[in-house]
Amino acid sequence: MELTDRQKQILRAIVDIYVSTAEPVGSKAIAALPDVDYSSATIRNEMAELTQLGLLEQPHTSAGRIPSPAGYRLYIDELMQDYRLSLDETRSLNEALELKSQEFDKMMSQVGKLVSQMTNLPAYTVATRQSEAVARHFDLIMAGPGSIILVLMLSGDVVKNKLVKLPVSVTEAELKLLSAVLNASLTDLTAEEITCDLLDKITRSAGAASPLVPLVIDFTLECLRRQHGDVHLTGQMRLLGQPEYKDAAGKAQEVFETLDEEMISNLPAVLPKDGPVHFLVGPENVAKELKDTSVVMMRFDIGEGMQGTIGVVGPTRMDYAKITAKLGYFAENLGRMFQKTNPNMPPALGEGTKDKE
Amino acid sequence: MELTDRQKQILRAIVDIYVSTAEPVGSKAIAALPDVDYSSATIRNEMAELTQLGLLEQPHTSAGRIPSPAGYRLYIDELMQDYRLSLDETRSLNEALELKSQEFDKMMSQVGKLVSQMTNLPAYTVATRQSEAVARHFDLIMAGPGSIILVLMLSGDVVKNKLVKLPVSVTEAELKLLSAVLNASLTDLTAEEITCDLLDKITRSAGAASPLVPLVIDFTLECLRRQHGDVHLTGQMRLLGQPEYKDAAGKAQEVFETLDEEMISNLPAVLPKDGPVHFLVGPENVAKELKDTSVVMMRFDIGEGMQGTIGVVGPTRMDYAKITAKLGYFAENLGRMFQKTNPNMPPALGEGTKDKE
DNA sequence: CTTTAGCACTCAACCTTTCTGAGTGCCAAT
DNA sequence: ATTGGCACTCAGAAAGGTTGAGTGCTAAAG
Numbered sequence: 001m002e003l004t005d006r007q008k009q010i011l012r013a014i015v016d017i018y019v020s021t022a023e024p025v026g027s028k029a030i031a032a033l034p035d036v037d038y039s040s041a042t043i044r045n046e047m048a049e050l051t052q053l054g055l056l057e058q059p060h061t062s063a064g065r066i067p068s069p070a071g072y073r074l075y076i077d078e079l080m081q082d083y084r085l086s087l088d089e090t091r092s093l094n095e096a097l098e099l100k101s102q103e104f105d106k107m108m109s110q111v112g113k114l115v116s117q118m119t120n121l122p123a124y125t126v127a128t129r130q131s132e133a134v135a136r137h138f139d140l141i142m143a144g145p146g147s148i149i150l151v152l153m154l155s156g157d158v159v160k161n162k163l164v165k166l167p168v169s170v171t172e173a174e175l176k177l178l179s180a181v182l183n184a185s186l187t188d189l190t191a192e193e194i195t196c197d198l199l200d201k202i203t204r205s206a207g208a209a210s211p212l213v214p215l216v217i218d219f220t221l222e223c224l225r226r227q228h229g230d231v232h233l234t235g236q237m238r239l240l241g242q243p244e245y246k247d248a249a250g251k252a253q254e255v256f257e258t259l260d261e262e263m264i265s266n267l268p269a270v271l272p273k274d275g276p277v278h279f280l281v282g283p284e285n286v287a288k289e290l291k292d293t294s295v296v297m298m299r300f301d302i303g304e305g306m307q308g309t310i311g312v313v314g315p316t317r318m319d320y321a322k323i324t325a326k327l328g329y330f331a332e333n334l335g336r337m338f339q340k341t342n343p344n345m346p347p348a349l350g351e352g353t354k355d356k357e
Numbered sequence: 358m359e360l361t362d363r364q365k366q367i368l369r370a371i372v373d374i375y376v377s378t379a380e381p382v383g384s385k386a387i388a389a390l391p392d393v394d395y396s397s398a399t400i401r402n403e404m405a406e407l408t409q410l411g412l413l414e415q416p417h418t419s420a421g422r423i424p425s426p427a428g429y430r431l432y433i434d435e436l437m438q439d440y441r442l443s444l445d446e447t448r449s450l451n452e453a454l455e456l457k458s459q460e461f462d463k464m465m466s467q468v469g470k471l472v473s474q475m476t477n478l479p480a481y482t483v484a485t486r487q488s489e490a491v492a493r494h495f496d497l498i499m500a501g502p503g504s505i506i507l508v509l510m511l512s513g514d515v516v517k518n519k520l521v522k523l524p525v526s527v528t529e530a531e532l533k534l535l536s537a538v539l540n541a542s543l544t545d546l547t548a549e550e551i552t553c554d555l556l557d558k559i560t561r562s563a564g565a566a567s568p569l570v571p572l573v574i575d576f577t578l579e580c581l582r583r584q585h586g587d588v589h590l591t592g593q594m595r596l597l598g599q600p601e602y603k604d605a606a607g608k609a610q611e612v613f614e615t616l617d618e619e620m621i622s623n624l625p626a627v628l629p630k631d632g633p634v635h636f637l638v639g640p641e642n643v644a645k646e647l648k649d650t651s652v653v654m655m656r657f658d659i660g661e662g663m664q665g666t667i668g669v670v671g672p673t674r675m676d677y678a679k680i681t682a683k684l685g686y687f688a689e690n691l692g693r694m695f696q697k698t699n700p701n702m703p704p705a706l707g708e709g710t711k712d713k714e
Numbered sequence: 715c716t717t718t719a720g721c722a723c724t725c726a727a728c729c730t731t732t733c734t735g736a737g738t739g740c741c742a743a744t
Numbered sequence: 745a746t747t748g749g750c751a752c753t754c755a756g757a758a759a760g761g762t763t764g765a766g767t768g769c770t771a772a773a774g
Contacts, residue, residue, distance in 0.1 A: 024765095103520075144514075249606040718771105731761095
């Protein structure tokens with residue numbers, strides 16, 4: 001059943017107003033809008049209809065209407081108008097985007113902080129592996145007597161390191177030999193291609209450093225098998241700025257006890273292959289603690305078989321259009337930064353320069 | 358002016374009770390304690406005295422007493438009884454202490470999470486440098502055309518890496534040459550010892566890879582100069598579990614807007630050289646937003662010129678004894694783990710096995 | 715058939731008032 | 745010095761009253 005244009009207009013107006021005021025919207029408020037020229041009574045009739053259809057809800061009889069989850073869903077899918085970032089916003093996004101670190105993990109965590117700051121909501125980032133991971137380079141560094149640092153570079157420019165302590169001592173030369181062997185025999189292999197046979201062969205060629213081999217291999221396999229990088233979740237406290245948590249701190253705590261890193265690391269899987277953005281509106285979240293919580297997530301490219309996801313968590317009543325616009329800007333420019341030559345270069349300005357507030 | 362034993366006993370009782378109930382403590386409640394055998398009237402007189410001395414406060418005339426900041430201070434300095442971890446607690450601490458990662462930063466962040474979990478309060482960890490840092494090893498790894506990963510190992514077993522993208526392309530052999538030069542000339546030097554002359558010399562010997570040199574040096578200097586590692590702050594939401602924030606989510610948010618990572622990274626400096634534990638009680642925190650917030654911090658050893666700090670943040674009304682005991686257990690065992698041979702080995706059991714709840 | 719003005723009705727939010735009881739301070743007796 | 749007793753205080757809960765934004769419905773007008 002299709003909505004009339006007028007119904008759509010009213011639904012959109014209700015979502016827009018409610019999102020910014022957090023107060024139920026009454027018929028008068030809508031009648032007062034500039035491009036509405038029918039009376040509040042008419043609007044009341046339409047609102048009754050929309051409520052019938054399950055798109056609006058009434059907190060109590062004598063209150064205005066608020067969008068139901070289905071209402072939000074319809075708004076997102078059909079009614080939402082592209083939000084154009086203002087010049088000011090673009091400028092501060094650009095400023096923010098000058099990432100300081102170039103360590104991959106730090107970069108991801110920094111991105112999360114930025115997004116959280118720009119949206120004033122909690123945000124997370126995860127890197128997920130698209131294709132099978134392989135090791136690119138091994139390095140063994142002497143860190144002291146019996147203490148060795150293993151540096152492992154994986155596809156996707158991810159660098160992992162581990163401190164290995166050994167009861168036996170190994171010489172510099174032996175380490176060099178072992179890293180040569182590792183680099184010769186293990187690079188560009190996926191986890192499955194690393195067989196026991198291969199392991200035996202390496203152990204034999206490793207000489208005095210052979211006690212290291214199982215430790216190295218275990219760590220390597222662990223890294224190769226892990227399909228997503230660390231989850232960086234920040235800005236949880238910003239949720240408290242939202243009126244829905246004004247007094248009910250416990251609710252916010254509950255949300256974040258549910259939304260732990262494990263849960264978040266599964267979110268990218270929900271992101272459909274087509275389209276870079278996805279919305280989980282209120283009860284579309286599986287966990288019941290999150291029934292009043294929405295997630296907007298967006299994919300961005302990191303290149304070499306890796307894919308990043310940025311997400312923002314907030315009350316169901318959130319400015320989907322604005323957040324989508326901001327996330328989109330991040331995603332676009334991050335993709336560029338992660339891939340193009342000099343990641344220090346600030347992103348090109350002038351994307352969405354037309355004002356609108 | 359010295360307190361009488363009875364006054365001390367009363368003050369201690371008030372802190373103990375208030376800490377666990379978060380309600381003002383009345384004279385009757387104290388009179389009802391098993392080892393108190395004087396009447397509530399007597400206690401009222403003593404309480405009036407303690408209030409006079411500024412050690413207790415009265416939220417309003419007809420309420421019980423709560424400790425003032427000065428009261429907490431006295432309690433911490435003189436009255437607090439060592440809390441002995443119960444067998445259960447020791448067991449779960451031991452379980453928690455089986456750290457999974459061996460990457461230094463991850464370990465630190467994991468420790469923070471554990472502490473936060475065990476204390477049910479927000480916690481942070483920072484690693485600070487004690488002695489001048491030096492570079493131990495350089496490594497340049499080809500990550501793709503024009504894309505190089507610099508791995509830098511510093512004193513203290515800290516490994517940093519950075520992705521460097523270059524417009525010109527460099528061969529594997531040239532990289533090898535450059536890392537040899539770097540290792541030969543820059544290792545074991547402090548930031549000050551890296552002079553312009555030295556830099557020139559390296560650039561000349563670097564050959565085709567010379568455009569890399571300034572990038573490498575900049576990164577190295579940056580790492581050497583940074584005096585503390587990342588701040589890992591977690592569990593902010595746990596603050597909301599405390600009754601003082603039951604309805605006043607804004608207050609919790611304020612606390613955490615003030616207590617940002619920069620602020621925390623300065624906290625270790627407050628820790629006096631003598632004694633491993635330090636308390637910042639309420640208004641002893643400089644920022645006025647933190648006037649009702651206390652911090653317990655403890656030092657632990659990481660070896661090789663590095664020192665770790667773990668801290669717990671909570672309302673001034675917190676169980677200082679219990680938290681100190683737990684932090685102490687962590688500190689002791691972490692020190693051992695970071696230093697001794699195999700960091701995988703679980704810490705020795707049987708520290709504080711005597712029950713007491 | 716659609717729109718609108720008007721009116722009775724509802725109900726959360728706010729304010730005010732009253733009530734209650736935990737807790738104090740002080741005094742006189744032990 | 746300690747204690748029982750008593751008048752007093754005052755936050756917080758409970759109960760009642762008022763307000764006003766907002767609705768649904770009806771009947772008249774377009």
